[in-house]
Amino acid sequence: MNIGIPKEILAEENRISLTSQGVYSLVKEGHNVFIENGAGEVSRFSDETFQKMGGQIVFSAEEIYKRSDLIVKVMPPTVEETEMLATDQMIFSFLQLKFQNKQALENMMKKNVTAVGTELIAFGPRYHPLLVAMSEIAGNMLPQIAGRFLQSNNGGRGIAIGGFPGIPPATIVILGAGTLGFNAAKSFLALGAQVIVLDGDLRRLRYIEEHLRGNIITSIANHYSLERALKFADVFIGAIYQANKKTPIVITEALLKEMKKRALIIDASIDQGGCVETSHPTTHSDPIFVKHDVLHYCVPNIPSAAARTASRAMNNIVLPIIQSIARVGIAETCKQNNALQSGTYIFNGKCVKQGVAEIFNLPFEQFECE
Numbered sequence: 001m002n003i004g005i006p007k008e009i010l011a012e013e014n015r016i017s018l019t020s021q022g023v024y025s026l027v028k029e030g031h032n033v034f035i036e037n038g039a040g041e042v043s044r045f046s047d048e049t050f051q052k053m054g055g056q057i058v059f060s061a062e063e064i065y066k067r068s069d070l071i072v073k074v075m076p077p078t079v080e081e082t083e084m085l086a087t088d089q090m091i092f093s094f095l096q097l098k099f100q101n102k103q104a105l106e107n108m109m110k111k112n113v114t115a116v117g118t119e120l121i122a123f124g125p126r127y128h129p130l131l132v133a134m135s136e137i138a139g140n141m142l143p144q145i146a147g148r149f150l151q152s153n154n155g156g157r158g159i160a161i162g163g164f165p166g167i168p169p170a171t172i173v174i175l176g177a178g179t180l181g182f183n184a185a186k187s188f189l190a191l192g193a194q195v196i197v198l199d200g201d202l203r204r205l206r207y208i209e210e211h212l213r214g215n216i217i218t219s220i221a222n223h224y225s226l227e228r229a230l231k232f233a234d235v236f237i238g239a240i241y242q243a244n245k246k247t248p249i250v251i252t253e254a255l256l257k258e259m260k261k262r263a264l265i266i267d268a269s270i271d272q273g274g275c276v277e278t279s280h281p282t283t284h285s286d287p288i289f290v291k292h293d294v295l296h297y298c299v300p301n302i303p304s305a306a307a308r309t310a311s312r313a314m315n316n317i318v319l320p321i322i323q324s325i326a327r328v329g330i331a332e333t334c335k336q337n338n339a340l341q342s343g344t345y346i347f348n349g350k351c352v353k354q355g356v357a358e359i360f361n362l363p364f365e366q367f368e369c370e
Helices: 020-028 047-052 061-067 079-084 102-110 129-150 179-190 202-211 223-232 302-328 330-336 338-343 354-360
Strands: 002-005 032-036 056-058 070-072 090-093 114-117 171-175 194-199 216-220 235-238 264-267 288-291 294-297 344-347
Touching: 002 061, 020 032, 020 047, 020 302, 032 047, 032 061, 047 056, 056 061, 061 079, 070 302, 079 102, 090 302, 102 344, 102 354, 114 338, 129 179, 129 235, 129 264, 129 294, 129 302, 171 179, 171 223, 179 194, 179 202, 194 202, 194 223, 202 216, 216 223, 302 330, 302 338, 330 338, 338 344
Parallel strands: 002 032, 002 070, 032 056, 070 090, 090 114, 171 194, 171 235, 194 216, 235 264, 264 294
Antiparallel strands: 114 344, 288 294
């Protein structure tokens, strides 16, 4: 099979979908892997390294799409990228509803493309391995992000995360006790912060209390507990995720006005639309905006700042599925692998994810492997 890895065109998306080790594994199994020149440069995988592993460097995205049966990338394809897709081609990438475009979806459907949202791939009812890996990385990175924007010189409250004798620590409020919320809580606790975690699922809160010891408070998320916690927050982290759906708005503009002046919001749900009414996507080079005297950090691709680590994590999860498709084809792999079925949102030109069909007003058909 011919497998193509194009360079990401979204500003500041630094990850690459398959590393040089992944390319080596595919080449050893007899497949051709084409990598657009410079695709791995920022994540520190050079063209020379790919070539040493048997990959073939090409010098345009058009050539990648022309020569490949399967495209493996990070971010969702843009309208321009879908116009380069060939009929019956396959594409692996994030779905990320905030960046998805109806025209791009329609282009893929017209071309009979099969598209897999890598973050939707699920082993079991609730375990999405790629989403878990990226959430772990993002959660562990949040304290360094928060520390930066709590500093006075960056417009923040001018406080340190950890406490000192006679001085209380920063109060971190995390809405969502999933993977990202758990890892963020663990990392903030290690720095001495006071951490409040809210979630509607008592089982998740119990898990956090059992596994994290320290200055942590857990609470069932409801209107009262959320409004009360926000008033104390130096940092608020929105860590809500709903598969195939846009994130509900839980922090209204009115609630925002009740927060401390120069407090920091990190809306880590922005990939799926954001959970704060005033949020809109920002970038790594321009990550912050201020609304009602509250700092907003709304970078969708947080793990991209740790591009090499994140790329290796992606490779570990995506590679075995790509290997299976390359050996036996997409239809047979879907029959054998429910995880792949869970991630497929367009199959042979048909939208097979009901949530996606409803959001973009597309015709929906039940998934059937041929």
